[in-house]
Amino acid sequence: MDGERELQKAYESILGSDFEKAIEWFEKAIALEPDYADYHYKLSITYARSNKLEKALNRAKHAVRLEPDNESYRFHLQYLYAREKVQQAEKLLNPINERLDMAIALLKEAIILDPLAIEAYLILGAAYASRQEYHQALSAVNEVLRLDPLHEIASQQITEYKHQLMLQDNIQANSYDQK
Known part of the structure; x- marks a missing residue:
């Protein structure tokens, strides 16, 4: 695989708790193999851990589009949708209750x-x-x-x-x- 080296660098960055660097490496792997769903999925997880929900959702959707039958990708996307709804609900809650x-x-x-x-x-x-x-x-x-x-x-x-x-x-x- 073309993006294998970039994937390893992303994992090394994650182990070093440098999620921003890991994101860069996952993006480089995707640039090399844009149709490889697993890179999009892993980038989505990293975005989610970095509280970048919108970007995580976009990558997860892309992974599911590339491999619609992959249960792990679909489950992750569902999990992200749930997080998004919780965040939306929190924004709607206020003392006025309107x-x-x-x-x-x-x-x-x-x-x-x-x-x-x-x-x-x-x-x-x-x-x-x-x-x-x-x-x-x-x-x-x-x-x-x-x-x-x-x-x-x-x-x-x-x-x-x-x-x-x-x-x-x-x-x-x-x-x-x-x-």
Whole structure:
């Protein structure tokens, strides 16, 4: 293969924690063999690790176009789409909650794309809690504990959401008693 030397240099750069240099070497390998899907895939992984999601998505899409039957490439692309939806949802969440419905929809899509996306479940729980929908918040965060039983933040959120749910139930009971 023409890009084998460049690939080795990219790996050496990764081992040295120089991801920017690794990106350069992967790009050189791609320049030598533009139709070799694995180079695009590996560059996508490196971009993703460097928090360059848009570039990671572009390379992953290219790898899938070149080898549409490669399950690893398709899974990686799906994972990146899930990350993108989580990032979009985070941008929509704000104290005013004017775009909360859209954020929740994006988080649900991210979970469909990557059912192991713990961050998506945590944010979804927080979004529901901000709407005072504590049953849904608990459901989302319970999924985190199913995936990672020792997840500290999820445990804290569950305690908080249960407390809020209890307060909400007490307020509703008092309201009913006054009628």
